[in-house]
Amino acid sequence: MTSVLGETRVAATLPSPRDQEPMALVDLLDRLLGTGVVLSGDIVISLAGVDLVQVRLHALITTIRADMMEPR
Amino acid sequence: MGESGRYLYAVTRDVDPQALRDVPALSGGTLEVLEHDEFLAVVSTVDLDEYGEEALRVNLEKLEWLEKAAQTHHAVIEAVSDLGPVAPMRLATIFLDDDSLNRRLDEWRHALTQVLDRVAGRLEWSVKIIAANGAPGASGTRDPDNRPASGADYLRQRKAAVEQRSQRESESQQEAHRIHEVLSARAVATRVLQPQDPRLTGHHGTMVLNAAYLVEAAEGTAFAEEAASCAEAQPHLEVDVKGPWPPYSFAMLEQR
Known part of the structure; x- marks a missing residue:
């Protein structure tokens, strides 16, 4: 069995800015947790000591695993 | 409260x-x-x-x-x-x-x-490129019909499979890199992000590029069209273009 993708999927919808599909959670968290303005310091409560990527992966994978436990 | x-x-x-x-x-x-x-x-x-x-x-x-x-x-x-x-x-x-x-x-x-x-005046586009894994079991699961006769056999099979897979991946990497260069020429700035975990995205295959492009707002359509034509030229790659988004990947303060 080969599983070559037979078609090219291009999800580019030409904008009209707010007329697009919502951003997927994984893409959003990639950016909201991974990049964006990175803060540190005493004034900011911003998640001191919490590894955001770990948190994200843990939360998401736990959920996906739970889904996979469903009978196929 | x-x-x-x-x-x-x-x-x-x-x-x-x-x-x-x-x-x-x-x-x-x-x-x-x-x-x-x-x-x-x-x-x-x-x-x-x-x-x-x-x-x-x-x-x-x-x-x-x-x-x-x-x-x-x-x-x-x-x-x-x-x-x-x-x-x-x-x-x-x-x-x-x-x-x-x-x-x-x-x-x-x-x-x-x-x-x-x-x-200012620019938006972010996301392009992910996914290469299909050519064979079942590519991620390390074993094929029961082709059980190795010995430990040495197993290692040989494993090595051959790994080599074949890594060659396919490196070809896909190169094609993805060429697409990235074409698209970068239309962008003000680019960032290559970590490939995403298939468990999170649900994609099948290997994500060989997860990149963000900062593009002039007025040139978004041209950028998406360019990405689409790159995708057409490489039918065995899945090219996922999304946007425009706020410029998240390009708004990092230079501080630690």
């Missing part, structure tokens, strides 16, 4: 605060726009029982909570991005009061100005 904090969504400038009046804030709060010199800080008040350090530790592990917070945060950033340049904050950036927020804006003045200059 217990103690409260000020949740900062984004910093912008030169926009009409009234235009953000109807955008929902976190926890049913009200969005406010604070003026500090040339900057406008988009904030709302949050309850530290929900957004304090300890509470966040727990809440971030709850997918439902995380998703709601991320989507609300994102909707605010998008609304600001529609009006003017935006420096988005990371999720859960909370100050004890407006004074500490303003002090931080003073500290960031130079970096914030650079970020806002860089992203």
Whole structure:
């Protein structure tokens, strides 16, 4: 069995800015947790000591695993 | 309600605060726009029982909570991005009061100005390229019909499979790299992000490129068309183009 993708999927919808599909959670968290303005310091409560990527992966994978436990 | 904090969504400038009046804030709060010199800080008040350090530790592990917070945060950033340049904050950036927020804006003045200059009039596009894994079991599961006769046999089979797979991957990598170069020529800036975990995206195969492109707002359509034509030229690669988004990947302050 080969599983070559037979078609090219291009999800580019030409904008009209707010007329697009919502951003997927994984893409959003990639950016909201991974990049964006990175803060540190005493004034900011911003998640001191919490590894955001770990948190994200843990939360998401736990959920996906739970889904996979469903009978196929 | 217990103690409260000020949740900062984004910093912008030169926009009409009234235009953000109807955008929902976190926890049913009200969005406010604070003026500090040339900057406008988009904030709302949050309850530290929900957004304090300890509470966040727990809440971030709850997918439902995380998703709601991320989507609300994102909707605010998008609304600001529609009006003017935006420096988005990371999720859960909370100050004890407006004074500490303003002090931080003073500290960031130079970096914030650079970020806002860089992203003004530009938007982010995402391009992910996925190469199909050619054979079943490519990720290490064994084929029961081809059971190795000995340990040495197993190692040989394993080595051959790994080599074949890595050659296919490196060809896909090169093709993806060429597409990346073509698209980079249409972008003001690019960033290559970590490939995403297939368990999170549901894609099949290997993500050989996860890149973000900062593109002039007026050139978004041309960029998407270019990406589509690159995809047509490489039919065995899956090219996933998304956008335009607020310029998240290009709004990092140069500080640690």
